[in-house]
Amino acid sequence: MENDVEQRYPMTFxxxxxxxxxxxxxxxxxxxxxxxxxxxxxKVVVALINTL
Known part of the structure; x- marks a missing residue:
């Protein structure tokens, strides 16, 4: 799941x-x-994951 966040929000990550x-x-x-x-x-990372 972390990779999904990293790929979708590279700058934020x-x-x-x-x-x-x-x-x-x-x-x-x-x-x-x-x-x-x-x-x-x-908490920010979890919020990002919830947007996927």
Missing amino acids: AVLRNAADRISNWKNVTPQAKTRKRIEIT
Whole structure:
């Protein structure tokens, strides 16, 4: 399913992947803050999947 999203929304998917990578590299940030941001990205991906 992830491939469908990537093919249908390549720019959006690239932006989300970039954001996820940047969040992973955050320094001096609590694990809870990282988790909250990952959850936000996951919600966007799920919303995109629901449009397929």
